[in-house]
Amino acid sequence: KNQVEQSPQSLIILEGKNCTLQCNYTVSPFSNLRWYKQDTGRGPVSLTIMTFSENTKSNGRYTATLDADTKQSSLHITASQLSDSASYICVVSAGRGFKTIFGAGTRLFVKA
Amino acid sequence: EAQVTQNPRYLITVTGKKLTVTCSQNMNHEYMSWYRQDPGLGLRQIYYSMNVEVTDKGDVPEGYKVSRKEKRNFPLILESPSPNQTSLYFCASQREGYNEQFFGPGTRLTVL
Numbered sequence: 001k002n003q004v005e006q007s008p009q010s011l012i013i014l015e016g017k018n019c020t021l022q023c024n025y026t027v028s029p030f031s032n033l034r035w036y037k038q039d040t041g042r043g044p045v046s047l048t049i050m051t052f053s054e055n056t057k058s059n060g061r062y063t064a065t066l067d068a069d070t071k072q073s074s075l076h077i078t079a080s081q082l083s084d085s086a087s088y089i090c091v092v093s094a095g096r097g098f099k100t101i102f103g104a105g106t107r108l109f110v111k112a
Numbered sequence: 113e114a115q116v117t118q119n120p121r122y123l124i125t126v127t128g129k130k131l132t133v134t135c136s137q138n139m140n141h142e143y144m145s146w147y148r149q150d151p152g153l154g155l156r157q158i159y160y161s162m163n164v165e166v167t168d169k170g171d172v173p174e175g176y177k178v179s180r181k182e183k184r185n186f187p188l189i190l191e192s193p194s195p196n197q198t199s200l201y202f203c204a205s206q207r208e209g210y211n212e213q214f215f216g217p218g219t220r221l222t223v224l
Binding site for chain 2: 099
């Protein structure tokens with residue numbers, strides 16, 4: 001069964017600190033892995049997209065890694081800001097990329 | 113401005129009263145999809161469409177219908193809504209050959 005599991009479920013950090021979110025997946029055939037940021041009540045917004053051949057991708061203070069052998073990905077946030085408070089969702093696409101499986105998300109709270 | 117729009121944004125209805133949630137994109141994307149998001153479960157795919165007149169079931173299609181008569185529009189139809197369809201619904205579009213999905217602002221539906 002295609003699944004995407006994220007950990008932790010929620011996380012509280014102080015402003016300025018770094019954090020790492022985890023994503024494990026069992027999706028076949030793998031097409032790509034995306035990380036999204038979702039503010040409360042709004043649609044997800046893409047942060048990074050990685051295909052099978054890519055093992056790291058950065059977008060400003062966000063850096064995603066992918067290990068296709070172990071089927072794990074991580075999202076590292078550097079020097080967190082209050083505006084980073086949101087849900088972070090790992091999404092894996094299968095086949096031609098139209099079949100998408102979403103993780104339940106990690107809820108990040110950044111405190112001043 | 114390139115965007116995905118949904119209407120209505122909020123809807124409260126009663127069991128059994130047919131409703132349609134519209135979705136429109138102005139990016140000429142081939143692929144469109146509907147998701148529902150429930151607390152603790154993440155987004156789940158309801159239906160998707162790879163092009164005009166081509167639709168397929170996602171993970172949770174029961175109780176929903178879709179149509180894709182035009183490339184830009186992908187309405188979600190609930191013929192006989194039930195309380196378990198109370199949820200936050202997102203429409204998304206994607207250009208074929210590209211991995212990024214663009215999400216609409218969401219429709220919060222309550223079925224009493």
